[in-house]
Amino acid sequence: MSAYRPLTASTLIDYLSSLAPMQTRLGGNSADWTAREVSDGNLNTVFIVSGPAGSVCCKQSLPYVRVDPAWAMPLERTLFEARWMQALSPAVGHQIPELYHLDEGLFLIVMENLSTHHVLRNALIAGVAPAGFAARIGEFVGHASYATSWRALAFEDVYALRDLFSRNLALTRITVDLVLTDPYRTDCPRNRWISPELDDLVESLQTDSVLHAAVERMQERFLSSSQALLHGDLHTGSVMISGDDVRVIDGEFALYGPIGFDLGMFLANLAMNAYAQPEHDDWMRDEIALLWSSFRRAYLERWEAGAQRGDMASLTRPASCAAERTRFFQQILHDCAGFAGLELIRRTIGFAQIADYEAGSNRENEIEARRRALLTGRTLIQKAFQIDTIEALLDQI
Missing domain, CATH: 3.30.200.20 (Phosphorylase Kinase; domain 1)
Structure with missing residues (x-):
């Protein structure tokens, strides 16, 4: 050392x-x-x-x-x-x-060194990312979240991992501030947006007590649910691609939390790309559907195989837990919707914004894309616990 x-x-x-x-x-x-x-x-x-x-x-x-x-x-x-x-x-x-x-x-x-790979965000903006890339991300989240979950590991092993990553305080503080709190404060100097065109909408977000109560519910989910080890900052800038080879990088924000956080963050970045580049609408819709179906399939494969059995899954068997599977994936989808809404808003008016918006052809289109993201973000946060299917989530987006 x-x-x-x-x-x-x-x-x-x-x-x-x-x-x-x-x-x-x-x-x-x-x-x-x-x-x-x-x-x-x-x-x-x-x-x-x-x-x-x-x-x-x-x-x-x-x-x-x-x-x-x-x-x-x-x-x-x-x-x-x-x-x-x-x-x-x-x-x-x-x-x-x-x-x-x-x-x-x-x-x-x-x-x-991933020398032959390209950052996914750049490839999306250029329109050259291979179709179907989101399936690999869904698989990644499915395999990673099951393997580090209470279903796969004895509670002693989960406690050891959770204790290790619970010390990642500085970067978790960044998430709590920049994602879950700052965009809704009227006095936060880190926020920035296109003014005066978005002033009215930003003011409404920052003074909406009903929205803030819904944000608090997502804060509670993030801070109190320890379902699995998360990447913690999963967006299109933390993915490298080369053909069918898709790699996830930059895991420094890792922590134990709700699985829907990683899914929601990534999903929101796909939506924002479509808002900024409307010609990508159908493409991104397909990728979001693939993200969810591939995640669900990968997680289920490990769950049903039962190669690892943690204390939480010690009594049930696949044939008898269909209702539990439905409940579990609906909970993840609720979280996914809510965290996607938070990501849409923070990437639009918060400290760390995205290059996708600048891909628009002019200022008017950029303003429209940002406005669409803010309105959709508000809706997803407020309706998160009513969204039970990926089709319903896509309809909101």
Whole structure:
């Protein structure tokens, strides 16, 4: 374990050259290696290091938010990402990058370089993402959420995992603030929107006591339901694609929570892409339907196989629990709808917005897309517990 210091391209190469597995993976002499910074997210520095034999991706925490150095941030976030990868790898395999090395002192992870892949958000904006990609995301959530659930694991094992990820306080605080709270405050300087065109709608969202009560119900679900280990920030910018190979990355927000949170976040990003690019409407509708059906099928396959049986499922068998399956998936769909609504609103007027909106042909279309997202978000939050089918959810969207 090394003493912490922010790494540069040259010091990173020096560090990697001291690791025998990296010498083998990169090949040649370290003088032949190159390091290129590709930092794109809000929080960390990311480098691609290449050698004669191969390449790796290196991600290091900074003691502040990368895009806002005045915003101090604990360093532990890369450790949680590494633990998330370790916890899920047996269940999801190649659907996440392979973890090669973790240095807990440097808060550095070295992992598979997805050099042939593209960020899904960029591919969607360009209209070149392969149809059916959402099926892979549904499968990922299904396999990951079952494998880390009370149905699959003894409660002692769930407690151990939950205890580990419950320490991810700084990034969970970001979610509680930026997703679940800030957009509904009239005095939050982190909020921003197109003014004056959206002023009336934003004011109505921020002064609507009925909406705020519904938001509180979703806050309760997020903070009190520990169904499974979540990605915690699953959107189209945290997915890499190359043909049929779809990988989920950036698990640093990982925590135990309601399964519908991950599904709702991803679903909302598909909806916003369609709002910004109306020619994608039918495509995104199909992808949302695939996301849900693939999640349900993947989760059910593991549940019915019963290869792992936790304490919660110790009495029931598939033939006798049809009603329980219906109740369970309806609960997840309720959560999915509500969290999708929160994501639609926070990505439209909150701190961390999305590039999809800028893909519109002009300001008028962008305003219409944002207005549509805000109105739909309000509806989904308020009607979340009345939405019992994916068709009903699609109708609302």
